[in-house]
Amino acid sequence: MKDIYTEKVLDHFRNPRNIGEIKDADGIGTVGNPVCGDVMTIYIKVKNEKIEDIKFKTYGCAAAIASSSIATEMVKGKTLDEALKLTRDDVAQELGGLPTYKMHCSNLAADALRKAIKDYRKKSNK
Amino acid sequence: MKKVYMDYASTTPVDKEVLKEMLPYFDKIFGNASSIHSFGRKAFNSIEVAREQVGNLLNANPDEIIFTSGGTESDNLAIKGVAFQNKKKRDTRGYHIITSEVEHPAVLETCKHLEKLGFNVKYLPVDKHGLINICDLEDAISKDTFLVTIMFGNNEIGTIEPVEEIGKITKKHDVIFHTDAVQAIGKVPLDVNKLNIDLLSISSHKIYGPKGSGALFVRKGVKLQTLAHGGGHEKGLRSSTHNTPGIVGLGKACELGKKRMSKDVAHLISLRNKLIKEIKTIEQCYLNGHPEKRLANNAHFRFIAIEGESLNLMLDDKGIAASTGSACSSKKLQASHVLLAIGLDPAEAHGSLRLTLGRMSTKEDVEYVANVLPEVVQNLRNMSPLWNR
Numbered sequence: 068m069k070d071i072y073t074e075k076v077l078d079h080f081r082n083p084r085n086i087g088e089i090k091d092a093d094g095i096g097t098v099g100n101p102v103c104g105d106v107m108t109i110y111i112k113v114k115n116e117k118i119e120d121i122k123f124k125t126y127g128c129a130a131a132i133a134s135s136s137i138a139t140e141m142v143k144g145k146t147l148d149e150a151l152k153l154t155r156d157d158v159a160q161e162l163g164g165l166p167t168y169k170m171h172c173s174n175l176a177a178d179a180l181r182k183a184i185k186d187y188r189k190k191s192n193k
Numbered sequence: 194m195k196k197v198y199m200d201y202a203s204t205t206p207v208d209k210e211v212l213k214e215m216l217p218y219f220d221k222i223f224g225n226a227s228s229i230h231s232f233g234r235k236a237f238n239s240i241e242v243a244r245e246q247v248g249n250l251l252n253a254n255p256d257e258i259i260f261t262s263g264g265t266e267s268d269n270l271a272i273k274g275v276a277f278q279n280k281k282k283r284d285t286r287g288y289h290i291i292t293s294e295v296e297h298p299a300v301l302e303t304c305k306h307l308e309k310l311g312f313n314v315k316y317l318p319v320d321k322h323g324l325i326n327i328c329d330l331e332d333a334i335s336k337d338t339f340l341v342t343i344m345f346g347n348n349e350i351g352t353i354e355p356v357e358e359i360g361k362i363t364k365k366h367d368v369i370f371h372t373d374a375v376q377a378i379g380k381v382p383l384d385v386n387k388l389n390i391d392l393l394s395i396s397s398h399k400i401y402g403p404k405g406s407g408a409l410f411v412r413k414g415v416k417l418q419t420l421a422h423g424g425g426h427e428k429g430l431r432s433s434t435h436n437t438p439g440i441v442g443l444g445k446a447c448e449l450g451k452k453r454m455s456k457d458v459a460h461l462i463s464l465r466n467k468l469i470k471e472i473k474t475i476e477q478c479y480l481n482g483h484p485e486k487r488l489a490n491n492a493h494f495r496f497i498a499i500e501g502e503s504l505n506l507m508l509d510d511k512g513i514a515a516s517t518g519s520a521c522s523s524k525k526l527q528a529s530h531v532l533l534a535i536g537l538d539p540a541e542a543h544g545s546l547r548l549t550l551g552r553m554s555t556k557e558d559v560e561y562v563a564n565v566l567p568e569v570v571q572n573l574r575n576m577s578p579l580w581n582r
Binding site for chain 2 (some may be wrong): 079080081083088091097101102103105106107108124125126127128129131132
């Protein structure tokens with residue numbers, strides 16, 4: 068655990084992967100609260116139980132933006148069951164660590180993803 | 194890449210003239226100012242010159258200047274010093290202190306600490322611009338009040354408090370008046386006698402002097418208890434071998450600050466007004482702080498739907514150094530107490546940006562920021578689920 072951002076965090080913050088919206092998304096998950104300073108929305112497109120496409124929009128600090136960016140990268144192409152296993156520690160670890168007081172940002176990314184998958188399953192009745 | 198420093202309220206570079214003045218005191222005139230030999234006497238004499246220079250800037254007697262390690266120590270010494278003195282004397286005065294909700298943490302945390310020790314503290318609210326209400330102050334003074342501590346100019350939003358009126362009221366009620374003038378000196382003509390100020394904190398590194406050096410003005414007759422016991426330096430109020438280079442630097446910075454004040458202020462106001470005018474053209478951007486009663490170098494904004502830490506990091510990537518009051522930039526994850534006190538909700542406070550100018554700022558700096566900022570704000574808004582446009 069470091070108290071400064073790793074180069075990987077800064078890279079994903081500066082060049083976020085999979086940024087944007089999916090207009091005809093199969094599942095959408097929004098978590099967070101503007102009062103706390105971060106809101107994340109994850110959009111997924113599902114084909115054969117796999118995440119075919121994923122995009123996100125995030126309001127928040129660099130850790131929040133980087134966490135959502137790397138989370139989308141980590142689960143793209145994975146099955147929904149695999150994606151559901153993603154934890155905040157996986158996200159933080161993939162970023163090379165996050166400052167302790169920023170760990171909740173990686174939690175949000177994992178939560179938003181789970182919510183999007185849940186939304187998809189509810190809609191498709193699976 | 195172009196580098197633009199717009200965080201002068203955070204700290205300033207040491208002025209070349211100040212540095213030149215300081216250098217001999219590291220290795221040539223290195224004596225301990227308390228020693229009786231010629232090495233010591235030389236250092237002692239330079240410290241007394243600095244005392245005059247600081248006194249001149251504040252229109253105080255040199256005897257009323259106590260050298261410290263900076264603004265935080267000066268605030269601690271002033272507030273705890275008066276409080277402990279009051280307690281020791283078991284003054285008829287009681288245990289009541291009045292301050293405001295928008296003070297620097299050096300004042301707020303000191304007051305909170307004193308509350309734990311049994312003192313009562315009243316934190317005056319402020320209006321949407323960050324000003325205390327002078328009637329609130331007078332109403333809050335009781336027979337138990339012995340100290341009023343209200344800052345001169347706010348370090349975040351730049352609002353200048355009604356110090357002259359406060360001084361009249363504290364004088365009328367015979368209450369000691371302390372003000373943290375760390376951000377104000379060099380930018381506001383300041384006369385401790387005209388303003389009825391009893392204690393005033395300053396810091397060297399905010400006025401182009403070195404870090405680790407500051408002073409407290411203590412009006413003759415105001416009694417303080419020391420916080421640092423030892424060899425009895427600075428009239429027993431602040432024991433510690435004198436930081437001669439730091440003190441000499443502070444003195445020179447004060448001399449230059451006085452000499453250049455009108456030029457500095459005109460320069461800062463012209464750049465600051467241009468900056469505010471340009472930045473306010475950005476959609477959904479608002480100025481925080483008072484429109485007129487504000488420090489000459491301070492511009493403080495908030496932007497809807499983006500977060501301040503991200504904004505600062507992106508500006509840093511473009512070579513611009515700024516600051517924010519967003520919770521996400523503080524380890525406590527709490528929005529700035531100043532922004533909450535002026536009535537912003539936490540979501541509004543998160544989108545804040547402080548740009549502060551200095552003596553070395555240029556028109557080109559302002560133009561560069563005015564060019565870069567709209568693009569950076571838009572970039573973040575494009576990522577934000579809260580921006581629907």
